[in-house]
Amino acid sequence: MxxxxxxxxxxxxxxxxxxxxxxxxxxxxxxxxxxxxxxxxxxxxxxxxxxxxxxxxxxxxxxxxxxxxxxxxxxxxxxxxxxxxxxxxxxxxxxxxxxxxxxxxxxxxxxxxxxxxxxxxxxxxxxxxxxxxxxxxxxxxxxxxxxxxxxxxxxxxxxxxxxxxxxxxxxxxxxxxxxxxxxxxxxxxxxxxxxxxxxxxxxxxxxxxxxxxxxxxxxxxxxxxxxxxxxxxxxxxxxxxxxxxxxxxxxxxxxxxxxxxxxxxxxxxxxxxxxxxMSKRFGNFLTARDLREQGVDAAAVRLLFWQTHYRKALDFTDEALAAAGAGVKRLGEFQERLRGAGGAGRGVGELAKLATKFETDFRAALDDDLNAPRACGALFEFVHEANGALDRKAGGAAAVRAALDGAMGVLDILPTAKAADPALERWIAERIAARDKARKSKDFKEADWVRAELRAKGVEIEDTPGGTKWRLV
RNA sequence: GGCGCCGUAGCCAAGUGGUAAGGCAGAGGUCUGCAAAACCUCUAUUCGUCGGUUCGAUUCCGACCGGCGCCUCCA
The missing domain is CATH 3.40.50.620 (HUPs)
Incomplete structure (x- = not known):
């Protein structure tokens, strides 16, 4: 092909x-x-x-x-x-x-x-x-x-x-x-x-x-x-x-x-x-800096555009942009999960096989007159299947990482990393520690209050077996 | 008038002459203190309308309806 x-x-x-x-x-x-x-x-x-x-x-x-x-x-x-x-x-x-x-x-x-x-x-x-x-x-x-x-x-x-x-x-x-x-x-x-x-x-x-x-x-x-x-x-x-x-x-x-x-x-x-x-003449336009000022992640804009073939008109709506943003978030979580997956796991076959299949589908889609919507379909299907395999403790995460990296070299739609300043980071760590303490003593009311407090500052948390993780949204 | 494009689920959107990818949203379940994330199950008997070709059409042809673009030094 x-x-x-x-x-x-x-x-x-x-x-x-x-x-x-x-x-x-x-x-x-x-x-x-x-x-x-x-x-x-x-x-x-x-x-x-x-x-x-x-x-x-x-x-x-x-x-x-x-x-x-x-x-x-x-x-x-x-x-x-x-x-x-x-x-x-x-x-x-x-x-x-x-x-x-x-x-x-x-x-x-x-x-x-x-x-x-x-x-x-x-x-x-x-x-x-x-x-x-x-x-x-x-x-x-x-x-x-x-x-x-x-x-x-x-x-x-x-x-x-x-x-x-x-x-x-x-x-x-x-x-x-x-x-x-x-x-x-x-x-x-x-x-x-x-x-x-x-x-x-x-x-x-x-x-x-x-x-x-x-x-x-x-x-x-x-x-x-x-x-x-x-x-x-x-x-x-x-x-x-x-x-x-x-x-x-x-x-x-x-x-x-x-x-x-x-x-x-x-x-x-x-x-x-x-x-x-969209045209200056009609006054119905939005500039890139408008989006940036609204805090829109460029990855969402890219995914939004990739999801419609380049030769087809695309209607720009806040809803569609938000939907793309949710997709980007899913990819970011997948990447995060892979980072933690290490090289361990049972066997090397399952994930590697999924990665190979994805690469084939991805290439076939883009080879066909840059069919990015189809390539994105293959990507999300891959994420879904790999997540399932990861749940089953399958091995071969390295191949998945490599395939994802390759695809991102083309699509480039992973969420923009948001950096927290040291002071904020210290505060987050302190709050999470306080919440953990509350959880240990079964004071869930307090724990939930801390979570809401963090959420109000744009910090999302997730309890995992390895501890509580957080990210800025 | 000339040239051309589009009409697929609640929203966005691929797709093939043989019976509908994917994303978002939604419902139920597993997991969780509860969440989140992830996973499982479900969500278009139907692809603007009407005809035609065909064993069979969303996919080909025609007409019609609806939307749009270029023909103005607009990406």
Whole structure:
């Protein structure tokens, strides 16, 4: 069994094989740092994290590139509204993005090219396209891509170019283009651009890059640098990027290099709120920092997302998040139990057998187009069966620990350890000792009162044969 | 109008042409002073509706109903 992935290009699940194994080049469209990213954005980044981690689990050597869009219409508009220079406005949001990424346990990409630092590559790309005659300067001084010169335009999105609804996007610059459907590669500078410092000199005129151009230039520059390649193994993003963003990236890149831009196109579905996509525009969004401030364990967010396939819309509700939190807690207790299970136990067979079965199921599920819901099903089934075996004093806990570790390397959904400060820890120990004393003298009323006292401070206790254990909740 | 997706128990959600994983919640039991955790048992004769194909469909086809997305530099 090998990994198969749904390729938007073919609308089929296809066996995945990189161009130059074991290297896999992965490019994922990153955030536009005009504001905080919301958890809908992060659903996509989390899906990409799953992809990245599972590729690595499968033995591939992944080179992951995620760009930061720090110059585009929205960043410029936001900077102007704040009365700041572009970089001054975006810097804190870049910082916030990295913090949120870490909070959500998303593995850092190997490279985070920024649009503002990749302008020379963009200019080169535009020059190449001009040389090849697929780009032209419009009457407004901006440079446009001529989709009529790129016959396969529309292949990814399956939008027949003749069907493109053109009436709705008539703005002033439409009159500058040869064809209303052509898109801007390089926008001629305007007053606001200059005001915020979003303008660069180029042989074809002072201006700034178009959004689609940024991704093409940055991805080609990065894979050229790291892997001497012109074709990405995988390019991923949210479904809303299929058109026009990714369609345009393909057109620009392939027109310039003459080679396929990306072999696999993967797209993650939206995170919804009451059936409608989460969006800044609708105001129905929640940021990662909102969750963090609410004390939500990132593991719960991850499990919640893993429990719905990445190509299916997921409705975000507090109930679903709480349910995932309960699942995470169960995993944490299982891990805790394994830690105490040591190497002892009767025989080595039963648990080891369960571990092997789990690993097989886990892999089969994720091999099937990253079916994380099924992988989670296998995980919980494994936890259940292993708990039963542990109750029967079966041996082989080491194999279970190893299997769990392996799976967590991909899913990473064990509860975040909460550390107690020394003073609190001393107090807890003292209270538990007091309770034990009360229990020994059968003063259960007192014992229960102490338990409630601990619970009020967020300390949960559990009486076991080896003594009373506690944890912070 | 064009392209496309979804509708499975109280909630969330996998899934297969042969009779429904898993999580949460709930009920009963074992264990426990009581809890907690864990375990055992139970909880959809049924997969939006109506037709069709088939020995057999939740799974394939069609229609319809309901919800949603893209076609606007939105993850």
């Amino acid at each position: 090998t990994l198969s992935l749904y390729n938007t290009l073919t609308r089929r699940i296809e066996p995945f094989e990189p161009l130059a194994p074991p290297r896999v080049t992965l490019y994922t469209c990153g955030p536009t740092v005009w504001n905080f990213a919301h958890i809908g954005n992060f659903r996509t980044f989390l899906f990409e994290d799953l992809l990245r981690r599972y590729l690595e689990y499968s033995g591939y050597d992944v080179y992951h590139i995620m760009n930061l869009t720090d110059v585009d219409d929205r960043t410029i508009k936001a900077a102007a509204a704040a009365g700041k220079r572009l970089g001054e406005h975006t810097a804190p949001f870049v910082q916030a993005f990295f913090e949120d990424r870490d909070y959500l346990r998303i593995k850092p990409a190997h490279a985070y090219p920024r649009a503002t630092e990749s302008v020379p590559a963009m200019i080169r790309l535009v020059e190449q396209l001009l040389d090849r005659g697929v780009a032209y300067k419009g009457e407004d001084g901006s440079i446009y891509f001529a989709i009529a010169k790129f016959p396969t335009y529309g292949r990814l999105s399956r939008l027949d170019t003749r069907e493109l609804k053109i009436g709705a996007r008539v703005t002033s610059d439409e009159y500058a283009k040869d064809d209303p459907r052509d898109f801007a590669l390089w926008k001629k500078v305007d007053g606001v651009d200059e005001q915020v410092g979003a303008a660069w000199e180029a042989p074809f005129g002072r201006g700034r890059p178009g959004w689609h151009l940024e991704c093409s230039a940055m991805s080609l520059e990065q894979i050229g640098r790291c892997c001497h390649a012109e074709t990405l193994d995988i390019h991923a993003g949210g479904v809303d990027l299929i058109f026009p963003h990714h369609e345009d990236e393909i057109a620009q890149s392939e027109a310039a290099t003459g080679r396929p831009f990306a072999r696999f196109w993967l797209h993650g579905e939206f995170l919804n709120v009451r059936g409608t996509k």
